[in-house]
Amino acid sequence: MPKPPKPICTRAELEAIQYLAMPIQYKNQADTAVVFIFDGHAYAYINRCMHMQKPLNCEQDAIFDDSLKFLRCSMHGFVFDPTTGTCLSPVCYGQKLQALRISEMDGAVYFTDKHVD
Numbered sequence: 001m002p003k004p005p006k007p008i009c010t011r012a013e014l015e016a017i018q019y020l021a022m023p024i025q026y027k028n029q030a031d032t033a034v035v036f037i038f039d040g041h042a043y044a045y046i047n048r049c050m051h052m053q054k055p056l057n058c059e060q061d062a063i064f065d066d067s068l069k070f071l072r073c074s075m076h077g078f079v080f081d082p083t084t085g086t087c088l089s090p091v092c093y094g095q096k097l098q099a100l101r102i103s104e105m106d107g108a109v110y111f112t113d114k115h116v117d
């Protein structure tokens with residue numbers, strides 16, 4: 001039997017902030033997700049940069065660069081395509097943040113990823 005979707009917040013709440021960081025269980029391990037709206041769409045990723053396994057917001061309360069067009073890890077400044085999680089900086093170029101499946105229903109945003117509890 002499929003798991004019920006896990007509520008995150010309302011779409012309006014997410015639109016009012018730059019991002020939401022929330023604790024989750026991912027593959028039965030404690031982890032943190034970042035959820036945000038970009039270009040009208042909601043996205044979610046595990047909050048862990050592939051470079052040195054740091055949260056994107058580890059040094060600064062932000063996950064976007066100044067242009068608000070790219071995700072940015074505040075540890076060493078690597079940037080990522082917010083729509084795919086792909087790293088655009090040397091060293092980790094082409095590697096991806098772990099995307100989490102989410103969906104929207106009736107004005108609310110939910111995790112629908114089978115690995116998220």
Ligand code: FES
Pocket residue numbers: 049050051052053054073074075076077078
């Ligand atoms: S840990 Fe993210 S850029 Fe180095």
